[in-house]
Amino acid sequence: MAPPVGDGSRRGAGAWIGMALGGAIVVWSARGAVQVLGGGLASLDPTSVLDGYEAFFFGDRLRSFLIWFAGGALLADLVVVPASAAAAGLVRRRVPGWAWPPVRTALLVTATLTLLASPMLLDLVDPRPNPTVRPRNTTTGWLGALVVVWVVTGLVVAVRRRGPRQAPGTLRGSKP
Amino acid sequence: MVHRAAPTAPSVTTTAGGGVAGRYGSSLHDTRNAALLGAALGIAFTTCFVTGLLSHQIQHPAEWFWWPNRPAGLYRVTQGLHVATGLASIPLLLAKLWVVAPRFWARPAVPDLATGLERLLLFPLVGGSLFLLATGAINTLQWYPWAFNFPKAHYAAAWITVGALIAHVGSKASVSWRTLRHGDPSGGGLTARAEPADRRWFLGGIAVAAGAVTVATVGQTLRPFRALSVLAPRDPEVGPQGFPVNRTAARAGITDEATGAGYRLRVTGRVGTPLSLTLADLQALPQRTATLPIACVEGWSASVTWTGVSLRDVLAAAEAEADHDLTIGSLQTRGNYATSTVTAHLAQDPDTLLALQVDGEALHPDHGYPVRLIAPNRPGVMQTKWVDQVVV
Secondary structure, three states: OOOOOOOHHHOOHHHHHHHHHHHHHHHHHHHHHHHHHOOOHHHHOHHHHHHOHHHHHHOOHHHHHHHHHHHHHHHHHHHHHHHHHHHHHHHHOOOOHHHHHHHHHHHHHHHHHHHHHHHHHOOOOOOOOOOOOOOOOHHHHHHHHHHHHHHHHHHHHHHHHHOOOOOOOOOOOOOO | OOOOOOOOOOOOOOOOOOHHHHHOOOOOOOHHHHHHHHHHHHHHHHHHHHHHHHHHHHHOOOOOOOOOOOOOOHHHHHHHHHHHHHHHHHHHHHHHHHHOHHHHOOOOOOOOHHHHHHHHOHHHHHHHHHHHHHHHHHHOOOOOOOOOOHHHHHHHHHHHHHHHHHHHHHHHHHHHHHHHHOOOOOOOOOOOOOOHHHHHHHHHHHHHHHHHHHHHHHHHOOHHHOOOOOOOOOOOOOOHHHOOOOOOHHHHOOOHHHHOOOOOEEEEOOEOOOEEEOHHHHHHOOOEEEEEEEEOOOOOEEEEEEEEEEHHHHHHHOOEOOOOOEEEEEOOOOOOOOOEEEOHHHHOOOOOEEEEEEOOEEOOHHHOOOOEEEOOOOEHHHOOOOEEEEEO
16 A cells, blocks of 8 residues: 555644745745845746856846745755765665764764855855955865864764674664 | 765665655654654744844834843844854754655645645745755855845745745644654654664764854854864954954945045034044043944854943034934945944943944054944944944
C-alpha cells in the first residue's frame, strides 16, 4: 500500500484560519513589495534575459527581487538539498557506522562555514569600501576553523572507537 | 557541498511517495525531526522579525511607536541578536529543508485543496526564508549583488515570510503538537522513524553548526569572541581610533574645505536665537564625556568614549522651543543617511552629544570630524556624521 502523501484529514479549523490569515499577509506584503520596489509587468518580461547578464539581474529592482526570492527556493530544493544528500551518501559509504555521526556533524559544520565564507573565498565580493570591512584574511580564518573542527572530530572518533561498540541505545554498533 | 547526512542506521520505513522521494532513504526524515527543527526555526525567525521590526520602527517610526533612551546599549543587543540569530538559522533552515525533502517530491502534488494551498504557501515561506538569510548575510559584507534597495526588500520579504510562516504554523501545529507532546509521529506525511540515538546526534550536529557560525561571527559585537570570530565581517577594534567605519569621508563627499576654517554649525527653526557656531565656539561650551556604543544595523558594535557638547545645552543657548523633534543635517553630499531625526525626549538626554572627540582626540575624518551626533540607544546610521545643521 502506498504511504499517505497528504495529511489533510488531520487539519482542523486552526489550519484554515492560519492559512487564511497568513495567505492574506503574504498577498498584502507581496503587493507592498511591488509598490515599494517599483517595476511591474516589465519586471516579468522573459525576453529581458536576452539583454545580457547586467541588464537581467540589475536592470529592474522588482525582477532582481524575484530572481533572488524564487532563485533561492529553486536552488535549495532542486540543487543544494539533493546534491548535499548525494554527497553525504558518498562519504557515508566510506565511513564505518560508529564513526559516521561525528563525521556527519563535521561535514555539516564544514559546509555551513564554507557557505558563509564562500563569497569571500570565491572573490565574488565588491572591493572593500574601507579597510575596516572584512579586516581579516578570510581564507586563513576559514582554514583554521576547519582544522579545529576536524581535529576535534578526529578526537571524538578516536574516543568512540575505543569505547564499547555494542552499547545499547547508541549507534556504535550500527553497520554502514 | 555537503550539508547533512544520510542514514546511520538502515531506513526503518520508506518515505512518502516513490521516485525521487524514495531516494531520501534516511530514517532521519521523520515528523519529530521536522517538528523540532520547525519549532527552533519558528523561535529564531520570530526573534529576527521582532528585532528587525524594532530596527525599522526606530528608523521610520509610526505615530504610536516610542523607543526609550535607556539602556543605552539596548539597540546594540537587539540588532546584534537580529544578525546573530539570522546567521545561526542558516544550518537550521538547510537541515529542515533536507528533513522534509521527501515531501517536496511527494506525488500527487495536490491530493486535496488543503494540501494544495499549504504547498502553495510553502513557496513564499522557503523563498522568503532563504532570501532573508542570504541577503542579510551578504549585506553584512557591504556587497550588493542586486538592483533593489536592501532595507526595503528585506523588510518586504520579512512580511511575506511571516505571513507564510503563520499559514505554515496553522497547518502544521496539530501534527507538531501530537509528535512533540504525545510522541505520535503519524502525521505530516513523513513516514520514516529515526532512532533516538541517531536523532540526538543529528540534532546535536545542527546545534553545533549553529554554534560554530555564531562563534565565527559574533565577535563583531561581543568583544570577548573577536579572536575566534574568523569570519566576522568586522572587528570592533579595527578602524581609525580603534573602531570600524561604515561610510568614509571620501565616500560621503566630505572635503577639507567644508570641514576647515569656514565650518559652521547652524541651529535654526523654532528657536528664539538662531546660532551659527564655529568649531572653536563648540569647544568653548561646557564639555561632557560619555561612553556610548556605536551599533550598526549590520550587526557590529563597539563601545567608545566620546566628548562633546550636550545637544540640550546647544538647544538651550538657541532658546529652542521644547517638545519638538529635531532634524540633524550633515555636510555629506553623497549617499543615504545624510540627515536623521532626534526625538524631543532623546534631545533632552544629557548624553546626547554633538561629539568633538574620541578618547580625548579630535574625531577622525571617517568618524565625522569636526562634529558628529552620538546618542544613547540608536542605530549607527542615525548617528549622523559631519553635522552642520540642527533644525528644530
